[in-house]
Amino acid sequence: MAEHHPFDPRSPGHGYEAAATDQEHGHAGVGKYVAVFIALCVLTAISFAVGNSATLRHNSPGTMWAAMMAVSCAKAMLVILFFMHLLWEANWKYVLTIPSAMMSIFLLLMLIPDIGRRTDRYAEERWLYAAEPKKEDKSSPGHDQKSAHDHDHADQNAGKAKH
Amino acid sequence: MTHGHHAAVTLHYQPALPIGRGKLCLWLFLSTEIMFFAGLIATYIVLRFGVPAGTWPVPHDVHLQEWIGATNTFVLICSSVTIVLALEASKQNRAGLAKFWMLLTFVLGSVFLGIKAYEYKEKFVHGIYPAKPHSRIYEKPDLYYVQGVKLTLAAQRDRLTAKQGELQQAGKSLSESEAKDLATLNNLLTNLVQWTELKAVREKDAIASRLAIDKMAKAIYPHWHIGPDGDQTRKLYVNSLEREREDIHGDLQSVAKDLQQAQEQKANLEKQTAPPQKAAELSPVPAATFVVLQNQPGASPATEAEQRSKALGELGRVQERIDMLTLEQNRMNGRLEMIKQLEEEHVVKEGLVHEYARFRLPMVIPSGNMWASTYFLLTGFHALHVLVGLIAFVLVLLYTLDHTKSHILENTGLYWHFVDLVWIFLFPLLYLF
Numbered sequence: 001m002a003e004h005h006p007f008d009p010r011s012p013g014h015g016y017e018a019a020a021t022d023q024e025h026g027h028a029g030v031g032k033y034v035a036v037f038i039a040l041c042v043l044t045a046i047s048f049a050v051g052n053s054a055t056l057r058h059n060s061p062g063t064m065w066a067a068m069m070a071v072s073c074a075k076a077m078l079v080i081l082f083f084m085h086l087l088w089e090a091n092w093k094y095v096l097t098i099p100s101a102m103m104s105i106f107l108l109l110m111l112i113p114d115i116g117r118r119t120d121r122y123a124e125e126r127w128l129y130a131a132e133p134k135k136e137d138k139s140s141p142g143h144d145q146k147s148a149h150d151h152d153h154a155d156q157n158a159g160k161a162k163h
Numbered sequence: 164m165t166h167g168h169h170a171a172v173t174l175h176y177q178p179a180l181p182i183g184r185g186k187l188c189l190w191l192f193l194s195t196e197i198m199f200f201a202g203l204i205a206t207y208i209v210l211r212f213g214v215p216a217g218t219w220p221v222p223h224d225v226h227l228q229e230w231i232g233a234t235n236t237f238v239l240i241c242s243s244v245t246i247v248l249a250l251e252a253s254k255q256n257r258a259g260l261a262k263f264w265m266l267l268t269f270v271l272g273s274v275f276l277g278i279k280a281y282e283y284k285e286k287f288v289h290g291i292y293p294a295k296p297h298s299r300i301y302e303k304p305d306l307y308y309v310q311g312v313k314l315t316l317a318a319q320r321d322r323l324t325a326k327q328g329e330l331q332q333a334g335k336s337l338s339e340s341e342a343k344d345l346a347t348l349n350n351l352l353t354n355l356v357q358w359t360e361l362k363a364v365r366e367k368d369a370i371a372s373r374l375a376i377d378k379m380a381k382a383i384y385p386h387w388h389i390g391p392d393g394d395q396t397r398k399l400y401v402n403s404l405e406r407e408r409e410d411i412h413g414d415l416q417s418v419a420k421d422l423q424q425a426q427e428q429k430a431n432l433e434k435q436t437a438p439p440q441k442a443a444e445l446s447p448v449p450a451a452t453f454v455v456l457q458n459q460p461g462a463s464p465a466t467e468a469e470q471r472s473k474a475l476g477e478l479g480r481v482q483e484r485i486d487m488l489t490l491e492q493n494r495m496n497g498r499l500e501m502i503k504q505l506e507e508e509h510v511v512k513e514g515l516v517h518e519y520a521r522f523r524l525p526m527v528i529p530s531g532n533m534w535a536s537t538y539f540l541l542t543g544f545h546a547l548h549v550l551v552g553l554i555a556f557v558l559v560l561l562y563t564l565d566h567t568k569s570h571i572l573e574n575t576g577l578y579w580h581f582v583d584l585v586w587i588f589l590f591p592l593l594y595l596f
Contacts, residue, residue: 030248030251033244033247033248033251034244036244037240037241037243037244040240041237041240044233044236044237044240044590047590047591047595048229048233048595050595051229051591051594051595051596052229052595065596068591068595068596069591071591072587072588072590072591075587076584076587076588079243079580079583079584079587080580080584083243083244083247083576083580083583084576084577084580084581085573089182090180090181090182092180092181092182095180096190096191096193096194097190097194097197099194100194100195100197100198101197103198103201104197104198104201105201107198107201107202107205108201108204108205108208111205111208111209112208112212114209115208115209115212115213116212118213131214131215131216132215132216132217133216
């Protein structure tokens with residue numbers, strides 16, 4: 001019958017929701033939501049503790065940032081999968097979420113190295129006007145050794161060219 | 164029957180995706196929102212990590228409290244749960260329960276916005292604004308900063324002085340607190356700003372002159388970053404105050420010596436320039452000279468007048484020198500008083516900006532303007548989304564939320580969860596990074 005189209009949201013009895021809840025292995029449990037809620041609270045507490053750890057901030061801020069972002073991603077996945085019901089949706093979910101997620105992640109991945117590694121190829125003169133102190137290479141204490149390393153590198157390149 | 168056959172080919176609407184149109188539109192919208200916020204967050208990361216190393220303000224520097232942000236995170240998580248429960252209730256056709264959960268969600272969303280408003284107010288009270296006319300943030304301690312402090316204080320002093328003049332004409336005087344403010348403003352202008360200014364200008368060593376301004380910036384708004392470095396810079400600052408006091412004590416001694424010398428000189432010259440008769444009465448030696456000069460024919464009166472005028476000129480110069488030295492002495496004593504105040508425990512800790520909050524002193528927060536711009540941009544856009552969500556809640560609450568309306572609730576919920584999702588990333592990025 002036309003008036004009970006399976007995809008019409010205004011025909012609840014035979015609509016997609018009822019059909020979905022039948023197939024969804026009874027996902028609509030309040031217990032599951034409470035579990036997700038507790039997990040979110042615990043994860044927030046973890047990122048709060050990590051962010052407030054002075055020793056971690058002092059010793060390796062990179063680890064701290066990565067840990068907090070990982071926790072945030074975990075929280076985001078919990079919200080998306082359970083609260084936004086994406087776990088139980090049909091395959092259309094990939095069409096709408098993956099392209100935009102890819103573009104977002106691509107944007108971030110393009111920009112972070114742009115900033116994080118911008119000093120990697122600074123010339124000596126550029127360092128004089130740099131906004132941050134020069135990073136000394138801990139493995140090679142002196143300037144001479146660095147240029148020696150560069151020399152090795154050039155040799156390697158030359159070797160490659162021969163091959 | 165032919166008619167029946169025709170009826171069998173009635174066209175059906177075949178949606179491309181097995182979901183309602185509203186939900187499809189909302190998901191399309193959300194997928195653009197993902198990119199929108201990704202762009203904002205990427206901007207933040209570029210600006211955050213692009214500033215000079217180690218200058219990004221820590222939360223305490225900019226009156227940001229992590230626990231308030233954490234509370235707001237908790238509030239949003241709770242609201243996400245309540246809206247999901249509203250949807251469940253509506254699916255089970257329990258309209259009353261659904262409405263209750265929706266109302267609770269609305270209240271939680273309002274609480275979030277309320278806390279946000281409080282946080283914004285905290286920033287505004289402390290002069291942290293995203294843009295210049297209101298913002299009191301200077302990026303670095305330089306002469307522009309000194310100028311900024313001077314203008315701020317001078318404007319208030321001038322206002323009070325003008326008021327004092329008006330009141331005096333009417334036979335009244337400033338109220339006690341106003342008079343005290345005026346004295347404080349003058350004190351700050353002389354012993355903090357002017358002292359620093361002169362020091363920075365007179366100092367031949369460029370680094371030393373920069374350090375003088377830096378000391379003033381630290382006195383006004385200290386930011387002792389957390390961790391071992393903070394304690395060290397703080398100790399260095401307190402030591403520099405100590406050293407300055409010792410230097411001033413040394414200078415004061417030499418000034419006192421000079422002053423004594425000048426005063427002796429002055430006394431001598433005064434004797435020389437004293438009127439002749441009096442001089443004769445005072446001591447026999449000048450009288451004898453006078454007699455000798457009198458007895459020399461011709462030139463004597465002119466030479467005497469010449470000598471006297473010369474001595475008078477000398478006296479004027481000595482007097483000038485005495486005035487200058489006294490002024491210097493007063494300046495140094497005033498500065499010593501100022502140092503005593505700056506060394507007080509709570510002033511070292513909170514700074515003059517806290518001590519004299521009413522004067523709205525400009526402050527140096529390295530990269531502070533960039534911080535304010537990104538903070539207000541990101542949280543502002545998020546708060547705008549929260550506001551839109553609250554409006555949607557009000558509209559949803561107008562319905563009876565039985566199972567026929569559960570798709571509306573579902574779409575509202577999806578939007579709200581997304582708002583929560585954005586905050587999940589903003590909280591660590593803005594409060595904990």
